[in-house]
Amino acid sequence: MEYSDLDDAALLPPSFYERGAACVARALLGAVLVSTAEGAITAGRIVETEAYLGSDDPGSHAATKGITERNSVMYGPAGCTYVYFTYGAHYMLNVVTDTEGVAGAVLIRALEPLVGQETMVRRRGRETSLTDGPGKLAQALGVDLDDNGVRLGSGRLAIYEGTKPVGPIERSGRIGLSAGHDLQLRFYENGSKYVSKARIGRRL
DNA sequence: CAATCGATGATCT
């Protein structure tokens, strides 16, 4: 048996993502995100996520009626990545959920570094706080717009079945939104020191 | 510690 066979066996199947975003967000805690960008392997255990829904969710990029160039990936098939650039500086990594035609995505907000920490340090330009925030982990894993709309496992990114979360899974409002922050769609592994130190509730 | 602020550019109105 080859290593690639083992990898395929542990790769989360498309059916995993063909559910509601909140369900997938919770289920992704403990899974392992792997990047092979620039020929270097970096990986981490997912410890924090947020779900983004369709037109009913005012905080989602799919809140406005209709498909735009940016949000179109959210309406596409489940198990693809949705990457976008914001604040003039940061890439955000999401995974598309729900069936094709229904908008939904899960933002990966924090990882526990497992592999390639030296590469992460080089990309981040610092020794600490490598992956405890969405912009940080994207930089640490070398994620950019080339990864947008790509099927997980077919490009530079893949997500593998992981361990069960060590601590209890907690739920809270989403961070950094001006709308839809009241929905309890943030999930995190309580007790993990790799969860983002968020400015919680900074807006009303 | 906590609170505040500027950077910086794509996207949408």
Next chain:
DNA sequence: GATCATCGATTGG
């Protein structure tokens, strides 16, 4: 022209 699913530096207690 305004907004932004952020981050790091700086300021103040």
